Amino acid sequence: MKRQTDYGLEIKPVYTPEDIADLDYAKDIGDPGSYPFTRGYHPDGYRSRVWTRRMTGGIGSSKRTNEQLKQFRAMGQTQGMLIICDRPSAMPIDADHPMGRREAGVLGWHATSLLEFEELMEDIPLTGQSITLLGSAPLSALRLGYIVALAEKRGLDWRKVHGSVSEYPFGHIFGQTDNLPLDLNIKLWLDSTEFIVRNKLHIRSGILTQHFQESGGNNPQALAIEIAMLKELLGKLVNERGLDFDDLALIPYELVSVGSRFFEEIAKVRALRRMYAKMARETFKAKTDKACQLLIAVHTSSRTMTYQQPLNNIARCAIETLAGAIAGCTAIDNACLDNAYAEPSPFAARMSLNTQHIVSDETGVTDVTDPLAGSYYVEYLTNKVEEEAYKVLKQIEDMGGMIEAVKQGFIKNLMRESALQKQRDIESGERLVVGVNELVIPPEEDDKIPIQSVEASDSEEIADRMANWKKTRDIPLLKEKIAQLYADSKKGYDFNLMPAITEAVKAYGTAGEIIGVIRKAYGYHYDPLEMINCPFEL
């Protein structure tokens, strides 16, 4: 069995003060609440606020997801909600697209119109809890429009809504469904983020490494990529959109994937806080402490959840939740015991929420902030993962930054090679996974668990409803708003499309239509799959 970190660093049997002899407490670690924030952002940690304990929701139609959300609330999830969208919405194409019809509502909520958001939020408050809508970058601009439109309809001030509905433009490099060309994706991200900052909304944008790691990337690579993405994206907002970094710093949040190698995962999160703080201060000359703090949420790793003996995943989930809690985070959502099968069943969702409460309420982990600080081993790991991350970051920056590294295939290569290595380690038995290459049982004796499923007929139903509903819209109004959006899209890369998108959303323009028209204005085919034509005369 290998005794190495996930990136191949040999691990010694014991660590002593010598291993961290150069460490300067005030400079490198600092108290919780002080720069460089290795120990976290609040002096009294979870005593002031326990992390948001939430479950991932989103399946089928908006009505079905609304029911699921109400169930979650009844189970005790009231601090915040996290809903993911289906693949057609992520592309984005509408449910009534020939391909949308085949997959609408599969693996997530079908989210391509304001109508669906209204149905999702029926009898659920828009304020007083954090609203997180995940899945796909191009849809971010629409989701932001949904929030604005629904808040207006409910007579609420937009600024009262808090959460995160925007997502980074690199997800498709890491296996997320999204077929918008990278440059356009980045433009829309800049537009929506600028809109958030200028309107002082309390909405964040996920700049995530979760997908990179779930696709096989290792810890230092993830850190390097997170910093590289932030540098490039925030840098563009400062340099191209003229925004102040200290205002911008309230935008990004990171969803880290936390796996089962306990100490390394804790070290990774601690290193990330330090790296971000240094970047904010050194690269962007951040003026306030707040601007040196990257909001970090934790996702217990889907990759570690096995298909074989799924009940074992409860143990993995508990260990990873504890690691995330010790590392310090603002929210945790779990990959559930049935993660290798489907979206969480009510049984799995309850297990995962309960797991979080067992960790927060029974273990004492919320009593003390950053309890592993000063551990020779953990401080050593924190230093090493950071050191290694800076090496990868240098390679990316030598290429010209994240976008260029993506275009040259460097990022995908990192991920592929690292994933291949992990698979080889399991095949060779260098890494043991219970139920997979250790303590294996015959399939017929395996755990039977309930599976959450979506039938083909459900997708058809969502598609038919959309096709019929589309005809009932105020077509002249819609055409007017679409024409405006098209005209704005022709006004250049720096012309912000958010106002026009929001107007089109309010007129019940769909994701397929809105993104399609922008694509068309930029010379791409209206339909990302090139199967249908633009229904508007432009």
Place this chain on the structure above:
Amino acid sequence: MSNNQRIKVLVSVIGLDGHFTGAEIVSRYLMDAGMEVVYLGIYQTPEMIVSAAIQENVDVIGISSHAANYEQINLLMELMKKNNFSVPVMCGGSIPPQDAEALIKKGVSKIFLPHSTSESIVDYIVSIVKK
């Protein structure tokens, strides 16, 4: 099989699934085992996969599925039947037992579950192509 012959496998992700890593890694394993892999990538409709398989005259089709879109695989099987084109179709990914069973009934020749070894995939392909 003579020196000049190679097993030719089509590997694709189907439908709107964006997860390409699994398919790429399997492609790499098959290449290392001496096979020729026609890799189609993501966002492939069943229609596109069948057409490519015919043009490329492949021996086997491998579909990676991580997005529960089994309806697309069903359609692929129906299309192959309709086109009178029959080569073995194998699927790999996180596919729950009942869905795996339904796919086998539809004519899928083999399902590889998560953490299947590269050896088991290679051995299986060699055994069905030799038949």
Place this chain on the structure above:
Amino acid sequence: MVDSIVEKIVNGDVRTAAKLIGDIDNRVPGTREILKALYKHTGNAYIIGITGAPGAGKSTLVDEMVRDLRLQGKTVGVLAVDPTSPLSGGAILGDRVRMQRHSLDEGVFIRSLATRGQFGGLTQSTRSVIDVFDAMGKDYIIVETVGVGQDEIDIAKSAHTTVIVVVPGMGDHIQAIKAGIFEVGDIFVINKSDRSDANKTLHDFKAMIDITRKRSTNGGWEPPILMAEAVNNKGIVELLIEIEKHRKTRKALSPESIIHNKKAIAQLELIDMMKIRLVEEVLNHITNSLEFKECLDCIVDGTKDPYSACDELLSAKLPDGLQQS
């Protein structure tokens, strides 16, 4: 049997053609007879070679060319060649990824091929596949290869127009392309020309071409250098226009030059064809013999060295007169 296959292919039957190409690639006995019968149906297609180092964006360029040619109503065959892994003998043929949007278009036939690389068989199979596409009645045949080996240069030589693709900022990139490729290039494309160092590449490139290109037997054709951004469909129309111009220049050559060129190509192809058959047949003959197996055993148990084994086998198996080289 042969007749019915030929008839189907001439009528454009995809299944039959796909199967035949597979047989060509696998050197299935009997394929030769079909190719002989098919030959009289060839000679109508215009063949474009696209060559350049890995990562130059060739497949995307081809994809865009196919799109534009289809808009003009032309039918297209694409032959995408990728290298075989020298270690395993396997290959990942990934060029199709960029062209899959044409897969449902009946006017487009895309076929991937691995170099395999035994006895220079690539040139042979490629030419045969081109013949199949040609006999199917494709207006254009685009052959995409990695421009690094002698085989690729030979393939480029048999195209009517050869396009060399490079990207800016990679000096090594140009170095990686075998120098000989500059001699056969009819059109040069600097792809990804939105990169900041595109102009520098243009200058380097001009110098390079001037040095390598010594003579002009092409009716005064001066190879143009084009800027393109294939991913954004920029420069494709211009490329197709240049290809058309080159086509016309070729047509306008003097009858002597045309015959001279045709002879040169015929000689190249014939020598290739013979080379492969000779090597293959002689080697097969030797490696299937009892003596060969005995020699192997002797080398393994240390009673014979490979140098002597080689001499002995050749003197025993080759006809007199061929033994001394």
